[in-house]
Amino acid sequence: MNMPVVVGVDGSPSSLEAVAVAAREARLRGRGLKVVHAFLWPIVYVPLGPWPMGQAVDALREEAGRLVTEAAEHARSVAPDLEIRCAVLAGGPLPVLEAESHGAALVVVGSRGTGGFMGLLLGSTAIQLAGHAHCPVLVVRDRPALAGPVLLGVDGSPAGEPAVDFAFAEAALRKTGIVALHAWTPWSVPVTPPPGPSAPHPPDPAALADRERRLLAEALAGRQEQYPQVPVDHVLVKGDAREALIEASGRAGLLVLGARGHGGFAGLLLGSVSQAVLHHATCPVTVARHFGDRRDDV
Template identity: 60%
Template sequence: MTGLVVVGVDGSASSLAAVEAAAREARLRGAGLRVVHAFVWPATHVPFGSPPLGPPESGLQNMVDRMVAEAVERARTVWPEVDVSHVVLSGEPLTVLEAQSRAAALVVVGSRGMGAFVGLLVGSTAVHLAAHGRCPVLVVREQPHTDGPIVLGIDGSAAGQKAVDFAFAEASLRNAPLVALHTWTTWNAPMPAPQDPSMPYANPPGALAEEEERLLAEAVAGRQERYPGVAVDHRVVHGGTREALIEASRSAQLVVVGARGRGGFAGLLLGSVSQALLHHAHSPVAVVRGAGERH
């Protein structure tokens, strides 16, 4: 597998954790790694270079250079075999990283950057990039698990198929088991066709659960043949989707979800489940946009 892995850095501990995760992804994929920093000029007229009366190592340019150099060195230290490049671009982080995502196989960011407000569990750049990125977006916590399964949230929608493909590929690359998790409640489960047409709302006990198990099986059909080395655990849970996936993330090394599920409102770029996971999951979260979803 090839393709460029892009990681956004801002000097925070979260972004350095993202650099390590991105370097690992690049090594697994046989891809190059690009370290990207988006530089926003301050509102005050601060010179980019060293001030005339200050020490030569001061100034915004030197600060940015040191930050990027630290990120590049971190990547090369943890995975020396990865080809690492770097670039500093003027602009808002979301705008810069969204543009980078157009030619990337994966964009990796930390869950919270230097500009995050105290108390927020995830920064606005991570949430907005997950909604607008043109490739899968991986949001990393400061201390991600390096073992455990890949957890895949499945809702049976056509838009979620790209997330299924991504999760199987990740499980194969990481040599990790895959938990395919689907949740349902009596209120959101599609009604199966009645066995007695004269009683359209009558179904035997267990019919809804069986229908949901069938939906899960169909959603992952064909992937086992493509990834025979991936052990898959099918889990159908009667309960809330957000709660089940957040709980499963406690022991996972990665949770993969689509950007929007079958219950999403038209026009929304990011669904409530993916947003909840970005804020509350205990593991890194990969958000994968579906084919044909508008940006």
């Protein structure tokens, strides 16, 4: 199975919704699906006589196998012809999924769960996974995903280019459009001092808006020619990036962000913007970063 879509499961309703989304994503890409459950085996002291914990461990192993089997069956109900593999892997959810991301086209996880993925997206683990995975990470929300365009957060930095590429490819697969949103404030735009000894002038709002509008257009340059079938709506917002993205996510089928950047998305996945988007966006969220030398495309 070449570069499958990987989904982390734990038996919770959230992870089953992630399985359904992962199955659809795999079908769209013409790829297989790998269902993964991370399991921390009990650490016990081995007595000299018969091991009293043996039956309990066997029961836990059987339960883990049941979880992935049920998840695979759920995936087949969504995409019957999908090639599916199951794996129960020893370790914590973050290291397991990060390791799996090396050979994956996409990693899909639910926004909350129990068991092997308890608290996966309830704190720093989500930021670490999205920031360190070697493929895009799609976070599925508790609420059912609505049909809608791909919402792309644009900051114009080189670090944001993988997100732009992913958003256009995803919109083409889904046969939908893109809403490219760039949020900015006067404080997020560097001020160039005028020549001479005088102090820097306050930035002109109209000039700043024109500059940010050009930045948005330049960030998308070339992609619209590559994907002429994907309509693109350019949206420039003067205001807080968190609020703009979360508000716009209510009308989107997917929100795509880069791993980090500057301008309106300063500190993305390093501070409050990432946490707010991952926790409060209405639609699923994909974080796409630079993944180095990969042998296959997304």
